[in-house]
Amino acid sequence: MRIDRIVRAAALAGALVVLAAAALRAEDGYDLWLRYPRVADPARLAEYRALFHRLGIPGTSPTLAAARAELRRGMTGMLGSGITISPATSDASLVAGTPATSAVIASAGLEDELRRVGDEGFIIRPMMVRGRRVMVIAANRDVGVLYGVFTLLRGMQTGRPARELATVSSPRIALRLLDHWDNLDRSVERGYAGRSLWEWDALPDSISRRYTDYARANASIGINGAVLTNVNANAQVLTAPYLRKVAALAGVFRPYGIKVYLTARFSAPIEIGGLRTADPLDPAVRAWWKAKADEIYSIIPDFGGFLVKANSEGQPGPQEYHRTHADGANLLADAVAPHGGVVMWRAFVYSAETPTDRVKQAYDEFHPLDGQFSRNVMVQVKNGPLDFQPREPFHPLFGAMPRTPLMLELQITQEYLGQGSDLVYLAPMWEEVLDADTQARGPGSTVAKVIDGSLEGHRLTGIAGVANTGTERDWTGHPFGQANWYAFGRLAWDPGLSSGQVADEWIRMTFTHDPSFVAPVKAMLLRSRETAVNYMTPLGLHHIMARDHHYGPGPWVEGGGRADWTAVYYHRADTLGVGFDRTSTGSNAVAQYAPAVAARWGNRATVPDSLLLWFHRVGWNERTGSGRTLWNELVHRYDEGVDSVRAMRRTWGGLRGKIDDDRFRRVSTLLATQEKVARWWRDAALLYFQRFSRQPFPAGSPPPAHPLEFYQRRTGPEIPDFPDVAQ
Ligand code: BDP
Numbered sequence: 001m002r003i004d005r006i007v008r009a010a011a012l013a014g015a016l017v018v019l020a021a022a023a024l025r026a027e028d029g030y031d032l033w034l035r036y037p038r039v040a041d042p043a044r045l046a047e048y049r050a051l052f053h054r055l056g057i058p059g060t061s062p063t064l065a066a067a068r069a070e071l072r073r074g075m076t077g078m079l080g081s082g083i084t085i086s087p088a089t090s091d092a093s094l095v096a097g098t099p100a101t102s103a104v105i106a107s108a109g110l111e112d113e114l115r116r117v118g119d120e121g122f123i124i125r126p127m128m129v130r131g132r133r134v135m136v137i138a139a140n141r142d143v144g145v146l147y148g149v150f151t152l153l154r155g156m157q158t159g160r161p162a163r164e165l166a167t168v169s170s171p172r173i174a175l176r177l178l179d180h181w182d183n184l185d186r187s188v189e190r191g192y193a194g195r196s197l198w199e200w201d202a203l204p205d206s207i208s209r210r211y212t213d214y215a216r217a218n219a220s221i222g223i224n225g226a227v228l229t230n231v232n233a234n235a236q237v238l239t240a241p242y243l244r245k246v247a248a249l250a251g252v253f254r255p256y257g258i259k260v261y262l263t264a265r266f267s268a269p270i271e272i273g274g275l276r277t278a279d280p281l282d283p284a285v286r287a288w289w290k291a292k293a294d295e296i297y298s299i300i301p302d303f304g305g306f307l308v309k310a311n312s313e314g315q316p317g318p319q320e321y322h323r324t325h326a327d328g329a330n331l332l333a334d335a336v337a338p339h340g341g342v343v344m345w346r347a348f349v350y351s352a353e354t355p356t357d358r359v360k361q362a363y364d365e366f367h368p369l370d371g372q373f374s375r376n377v378m379v380q381v382k383n384g385p386l387d388f389q390p391r392e393p394f395h396p397l398f399g400a401m402p403r404t405p406l407m408l409e410l411q412i413t414q415e416y417l418g419q420g421s422d423l424v425y426l427a428p429m430w431e432e433v434l435d436a437d438t439q440a441r442g443p444g445s446t447v448a449k450v451i452d453g454s455l456e457g458h459r460l461t462g463i464a465g466v467a468n469t470g471t472e473r474d475w476t477g478h479p480f481g482q483a484n485w486y487a488f489g490r491l492a493w494d495p496g497l498s499s500g501q502v503a504d505e506w507i508r509m510t511f512t513h514d515p516s517f518v519a520p521v522k523a524m525l526l527r528s529r530e531t532a533v534n535y536m537t538p539l540g541l542h543h544i545m546a547r548d549h550h551y552g553p554g555p556w557v558e559g560g561g562r563a564d565w566t567a568v569y570y571h572r573a574d575t576l577g578v579g580f581d582r583t584s585t586g587s588n589a590v591a592q593y594a595p596a597v598a599a600r601w602g603n604r605a606t607v608p609d610s611l612l613l614w615f616h617r618v619g620w621n622e623r624t625g626s627g628r629t630l631w632n633e634l635v636h637r638y639d640e641g642v643d644s645v646r647a648m649r650r651t652w653g654g655l656r657g658k659i660d661d662d663r664f665r666r667v668s669t670l671l672a673t674q675e676k677v678a679r680w681w682r683d684a685a686l687l688y689f690q691r692f693s694r695q696p697f698p699a700g701s702p703p704p705a706h707p708l709e710f711y712q713r714r715t716g717p718e719i720p721d722f723p724d725v726a727q
Contacts, residue, residue: 027660029474032217032482033509036077036157040513047162048079051135055085056092059101062255063142067096067149070216074153095129096137096145104129105138113168114140120224120257121170122148135165143224143257150220158508169494172452175342175378175462176492177225177261178218179307179409180469184237189230190413192420193470193477198228204248211249214469215256221489225259227464231309231346233265235272238292247299259304261344264332266308267316268292279321280331293335305341306332307380307464312349325349325365326372333374342460344380344407345373347397348387350564357580357587358564359385363396367592370401378462380407383433385589388416388466389542390533393601393611394433396592398447399440399455407462408433408451412484414468417532419551420477421673421719423648424532425525427487427499434495439594448495463492478670479663482510483525500526517658520651527644533610535641535678539624539634540579540614543570544685551717552677553684571613573692577620577630579613590615609633620693631693635701638682645671645678672727676719684711 027035039045052075057068068085075083089095089104099106099114113123122139129136137148147169155165181189182196199208218226228246229237236242250260269275269288279285296303310317310328318328329345336343350361366379373379379401384392388411398406410430417424434448441455449455451463465488468476476482487502503525507518536553537544544567546554557567571578582589583602590602600606601615609625612618624633649671656664683704686697688711697703705722714720 026662029479033486036074039078051162052094054092055094056089057096058087061142063146066255067146071149094135098139110138117170120144123168124148124152125166158505159513171493173461173463175225176223177464178467179227179464180467181230183230184234190415191470194472203245211252215253215258219256222493223489224257225304227261227307229263231263233263235265235268237262238268239272250300259302261304264306264308266310280318280323280327289335297339305336305343307344309346326369329377330374333377337376343377347379347381352562352564357589360589363592367400371403373404378405378407380409382409390417390537394436394447398450399438399445402456405458405460410465412465412468412488415550421670423480423528425528426484427502428529430491431499439596479667511659514658517655524648524651531641531644534637535681538637540611549717553681555685555688556712575692577618579617581617582615631695632698635697638686639701642678642682645675675725676722679722680720
């Protein structure tokens, strides 16, 4: 090789190294799935540049300004310099707007289609405009344009060819909310990602930049509301000084289509209003709430409404005055109705004084109230009848209150699923509940159809996710926690999306398109929930976590004053067997489901193994679906959970160099922790249940690292050491 060639080759190699390093620049996760890296494929880059070199977005509203800013950020990031963005559409290659803001859109002949996409939907389509080919993002309202912009950018970020960027989309559910369990002292109930994002002390004068980025992230996945405060509510947030702070946040979120909501403490008229009662039928109480609502709307004209946890876990409520949940909900609903507000009244109620099986209580309480709620009330129901466990059957209220709009409440923060350390992608769990068939109106009456209103013809529809965000630099603490925030938004917009598609999008946007990374990580994500179920609560076990912190195992938890907060209440293990009989020979909770569902789950021969011990008490030597005895199957599942975490570690270990080192190492460390968590659960649970089964671990199943007492002595969330788990 001639010397100049060698020099050239060396220079080229050097340039490639620099390029590669730039591509893998250090990342701290702050940008979430909105990183907009340069398009790597030259052909795709050329194709996109031809389409998007001149962007025309007329209009002056803050929402359109936000859309323009996002397009600028996204297009220059992905396509490089030389992209122009202006209000002028005459020579634009992309035009975005509504019929009111853009003459091009107004004359595009899209009237009929636009009517069908509603207030938030949009159309993305190549069209001929005055003899030129133009990509159009058309919507009825500015927020639809913004959603269209984010969708176009997503298509590009996930590497779609130009011809696949066209789409027509509108949300199936009207209210798509994050519920923040944030306290006014900035602690976050069940938060594992730092402190609350809301800087109450600094508000309203100082506005953190993070608020805008929070709003961008939410708008990018279609989330259109945020309940700012904890369901275990503090009435102070309804006082004038706090309302001014709330108004400041609402001002930042408004351009992004996000409304703010607050939790209303039922006793607020007493605590901050100076009244002697909070009785919902008392005229002074009614007048107080009405005046309070008027005050809120005078400073936040588009305030969304109230979320209420009442007569649950010590929260005040209407039952203290011998009134019903409907009386309580309607009181608040009447106050916000003149302003277009809604009330989300939670069905998460149960009481230790009620002798019935805890999982029956919400249904018993709310089912008779169907038809008694005001038109602007939604009853908000958790996915399952207990409490966000790794696996529960769907809540029996879905399908059982046809005259009441029901909202679905999911938990994005991983209170019972490994909190800040475990990689657990929750979309498969949410897909499971959305696709569950309530049979309320015959086969096909899925939970998705209940909550999108199509089953009973409701127009008021909603879904809420308990947020996993906080002040950690990467928002969610665990880099893969971001996937759950993302997936919640995407499924809220379209509950028909598959968890696999959502995972694919998220991986490509968050890390890389490299197929040798996408495929294994996607497989890992899709298995991770079942993995967690296996090492925590296989075969329908539930509520066997440690007291209070709910992180590690605690199948031995008993006593303490409330049976329904123990583990033994739920698993009922003895030397004969384990499981909660919820059939007609037991609590008969299964009868709360439609007959076809009840028949399947109530029958030992037809219940799936995944819900076996939720509905049945099973002898240690009875056979399960695999042919193994219950004891052997239990050991098998726990072992499988631990093995799957090991497999995740191996997979991840093989991906070094494919993404930036910072995030790679962070996830490696967390996976090592997760292996210990899985071991902790597996050892502790099996040793405990072995006391009852009195059977050895089957051949091939490794002995636990520590004796049962070692695990039982630990009351805090600190993870035990496992000498054989490599760091
Ligand atoms: C439980 C949480 C508790 C919440 C409660 C709720 O442990 O912190 O307040 O749910 O949803 O799972 O109200």
